[in-house]
Amino acid sequence: xxxxxxxxxxxxxxxxxxxxxxxxxxxxxxxxxxxxxxxxxxxxxxxxxxxxxxxxxxxxxxxxxxxxxxxxxxxxxxxxxxxxxxxxxxxxxxxxxxxxxxxxxxxxxxxxxxxxxxxxxxxxxxxxxxxxxxxxxxxxxx
Numbered sequence: 001x002x003x004x005x006x007x008x009x010x011x012x013x014x015x016x017x018x019x020x021x022x023x024x025x026x027x028x029x030x031x032x033x034x035x036x037x038x039x040x041x042x043x044x045x046x047x048x049x050x051x052x053x054x055x056x057x058x059x060x061x062x063x064x065x066x067x068x069x070x071x072x073x074x075x076x077x078x079x080x081x082x083x084x085x086x087x088x089x090x091x092x093x094x095x096x097x098x099x100x101x102x103x104x105x106x107x108x109x110x111x112x113x114x115x116x117x118x119x120x121x122x123x124x125x126x127x128x129x130x131x132x133x134x135x136x137x138x139x140x141x142x
Contacts, residue, residue, distance in 0.1 A: 017072050018116050020064050024080045025112025027060065028053040029104050032088040038096035040089075049089025050082050057081030076119040080112045087111070 032049040040048075057077040064073045088108065091099065099107075 013068070014120075016068055017076075017120070018113055020060070020068060020073060021076055021080060021112035021116035022109040023112070024057055024060055024077050025084055025108035025110070025115075026105050027056045027108075028081055028084045029088045029108025029111075031056055032085055033092055033101060033104050036089050036092040036096075038093065040093040042090055042093045045089035045093035046086040047089075049085035049087075049092075051085070053081030053083075053085025053088075054078070055081075056085075076112075076116050079119070080115045083115075084108065084111050 028049075031052045035048060035052060036045045057074075057080065061073045061077050088104070092104070
């Protein structure tokens with residue numbers, strides 16, 4: 001495999017990673033929008049939204065893990081499903097009539113993209129640059 005092939009594979013992997021995050025956000029927002037109504041108690045709407053988001057992320061994770069990998073699907077997917085479900089449930093219990101379905105789905109996709117970016121950024125920060133040190137067997141002493 002050449003360098004350009006590895007670069008293209010890395011690009012398509014990242015693209016799939018972001019697409020999976022956006023899809024998780026959209027499906028979570030759609031499910032919450034379909035269940036939670038304007039007369040729901042906010043706390044109950046958040047709990048139901050979190051449960052729906054967890055179910056969606058687990059089902060979607062089963063489909064995407066063989067392609068993208070476990071860490072890349074489960075960690076951001078859990079954050080998108082749980083936190084997104086809670087946020088979307090809270091929003092739909094308060095502003096159901098004020099937010100159109102198109103806007104709700106767009107916000108779900110945006111939330112998924114932001115979470116993917118944040119997880120990838122934090123992973124890069126944790127890995128960082130490592131100092132290996134001098135090679136064994138090389139002598140700097142004379």
